[in-house]
Amino acid sequence: MKITLITLLLAFTFPVLAQDSLYQKKIFNASNGLALPYRILLPEDYNPQKKYPLVLFLHGAGERGNDNEKQLVHGAKLFLTDANRKNFPAIVVAPQCPTDNYWGSVTVDRNTSPFTLSFDYSRAETTALNAAIELVKKLITEESVDKKRVYITGLSMGGMGTFEAVFRYPKLFAGAAPICGGGDAARYTKQAAKIPFWIFHGDQDAVVSVKESHAMAAKLKSLKAIVKYTEYGGVNHNSWDNAFAEPDFMKWLFAN
Numbered sequence: 337m338k339i340t341l342i343t344l345l346l347a348f349t350f351p352v353l354a355q356d357s358l359y360q361k362k363i364f365n366a367s368n369g370l371a372l373p374y375r376i377l378l379p380e381d382y383n384p385q386k387k388y389p390l391v392l393f394l395h396g397a398g399e400r401g402n403d404n405e406k407q408l409v410h411g412a413k414l415f416l417t418d419a420n421r422k423n424f425p426a427i428v429v430a431p432q433c434p435t436d437n438y439w440g441s442v443t444v445d446r447n448t449s450p451f452t453l454s455f456d457y458s459r460a461e462t463t464a465l466n467a468a469i470e471l472v473k474k475l476i477t478e479e480s481v482d483k484k485r486v487y488i489t490g491l492s493m494g495g496m497g498t499f500e501a502v503f504r505y506p507k508l509f510a511g512a513a514p515i516c517g518g519g520d521a522a523r524y525t526k527q528a529a530k531i532p533f534w535i536f537h538g539d540q541d542a543v544v545s546v547k548e549s550h551a552m553a554a555k556l557k558s559l560k561a562i563v564k565y566t567e568y569g570g571v572n573h574n575s576w577d578n579a580f581a582e583p584d585f586m587k588w589l590f591a592n
Contacts, residue, residue: 492543
């Protein structure tokens with residue numbers, strides 16, 4: 337094989353992109369009738385005799401669809417780096433929300449800036465979130481998962497889904513890292529505030545107002561939750577680039 341300068345540059349510039357195939361593409365047929373595309377990443381040297389943490393990764397609204405190709409656009413690549421594969425072996429599952437659905441029970445007015453969001457957890461759980469949680473529970477029984485170490489993170493719409501998933505399934509997760517999202521602070525309960533949260537947002541977010549994260553952080557603190565809040569100055573809606581680059585992100589997540 338002829339190795340060119342371009343080949344070498346690509347190898348050094350995009351070492352993670354070449355590993356995307358490590359995420360296996362699958363379809364989960366949920367009991368609610370939804371065929372949920374998802375990707376799953378297993379640890380290197382996966383040993384069924386061991387127990388691994390599991391991370392549920394929820395993408396943003398821009399990655400919705402049914403083609404099983406979009407879940408790795410942003411932060412899911414975090415788990416593909418050589419260092420993280422070595423130091424934090426985990427099972428990572430990244431489902432793909434359909435174009436006509438949301439991870440969270442939110443109504444969105446896209447004619448405003450930032451978007452006007454209305455959260456109401458008294459509304460029915462979305463079929464997408466329901467299917468994603470059902471998938472996680474299935475994997476807990478079928479893969480070598482430490483059920484006491486199940487974590488969740490998500491960005492934008494996935495950040496909203498992260499808050500809501502913990503609200504609706506408070507005993508499932510050991511830690512949560514919602515990014516540039518929001519939730520129904522008025523209805524959040526003490527039971528859903530028993531795990532550590534690390535909340536991220538950019539102060540210049542023109543899509544989802546930083547006030548949404550302020551409200552959730554304040555409510556969680558009022559419920560005596562362990563809350564770490566990081567706000568990036570001068571950063572817009574792509575605050576996940578900063579959050580997933582935090583040197584202690586993986587260490588914090590898996591310490592819980």
